[in-house]
Amino acid sequence: MSHATSSTQGPRAVPDGSGAPAVYDLLGVGFGPANMALAVLLEEMAEASGDDGISRLFLEARSQPAWHPGMLLEGSLLQITVLKDLATVRNPCSRFTFLKYLQDKGRLFEFLNLRDLFPSRLEFNDYLTWVAGQLGGSVGYDRRVTSIAPVTSDDGGVEELEVTARSATGAERFRTRNLVVATGGVxxxxxxxxxxxxxxxxxxxxxxxxxxxxxxxxxxxxxxxxxxxxxxxxxxxxxxxxxxxxxxxxxxxxxxxxxxxxxxxxxxxxxxxxxx
Structure with a gap:
């Protein structure tokens, strides 16, 4: 599965005409389950409206999706029901639910036969990777955010935020009207x-x-x-x-x-x- 690594592949952003970075309606720092669920919501809103919707970009320091990779022990299970996935409780008809993932992988009936709603963490991690693969156009991987600074108007009010991220090609700058930080625990x-x-x-x-x-x-x-x-x-x-x-x-x-x-x-x- 390929993953988008270029910010230019993200949804439409509006240039500000001054040579500064394009301005996104929303920029997310981190692409774990929290921001991934937000990305799913924005994707569904865009699909429902028939256009690109809110211009957005999520910056992730890792080179690919990963959910607690250091603790994916064999036999370890989720602590909460998998129905509290990225979409089900908000939109049971979503194409990003865990059940849709199982259907896509050809394992839906086998899972139902288990009579258990607490799958392994390894499988849930695979589900998150599956979802991320469908959202690659709004994600920039290999981008570690190094600074966030206000962009002020002449009267001193904050109009936007400028986010600087380090990538393999050097520093990159992005601007946004709204910032969501979901980088996980330390x-x-x-x-x-x-x-x-x-x-x-x-x-x-x-x-x-x-x-x-x-x-x-x-x-x-x-x-x-x-x-x-x-x-x-x-x-x-x-x-x-x-x-x-x-x-x-x-x-x-x-x-x-x-x-x-x-x-x-x-x-x-x-x-x-x-x-x-």
Missing amino acids: PWTPDGVEVAPEGPILHAHRFMHSIRREFPDRDAPYRFVVVGGGQSGAELFLYLLEHYPNAEVTAALRRFGYKPVDESDFTNTIFFPEMV
Whole structure:
């Protein structure tokens, strides 16, 4: 599957006539599930109106779509029902739903036969990649945003925002009337702990990228310490036990035990429209 990497492939933008970058109605920083869902909405609005609709562009630092790639462990499942995908609860008839993805992949009946609405993260990541492939014209990959600055009028009011992104060909500038920043979480480490690109200290967000490189011998008597009592910590602890049978694996927890995910009916009401 090819992915658009040039901002010129995006939807129509309106030149401002001054030699400055073209101005978009909306520019998104990051192209994870949040901005991807927004892109789906804008695409459907454009299709319904019969024109390009809101001129938009999403800038993504990665070279291709990826959803927590460092934590795509075999057997790991979604925590919430897949019906809360990018489109279903807003528009069940959307062509961007998870069920439409399954139909397109020829796996709809097999999935229904599972009687389970919590697919693997690997499959959900593939779904997001499938959606992103249909939105490539409004996405610029390999573009890491480095600065955002106001563009002011003569009276000092902010008229637009100028966004600078670094790409393989150098710095690029974009202007927008509306900016949506959805860059995801930032990896956290305790004070005094430094996680280098290579080395024995691994962070969960790059676990699958690093574990086999740093610890290639699965039969070796390694000694691992997993710090953290959340879901990621529990999953990594179990992964190490299963994949390194001769290793000593220790869990370091702040609490007495692992903290379970709150999936109660009450908590899930945060997804209701009236809660927004």
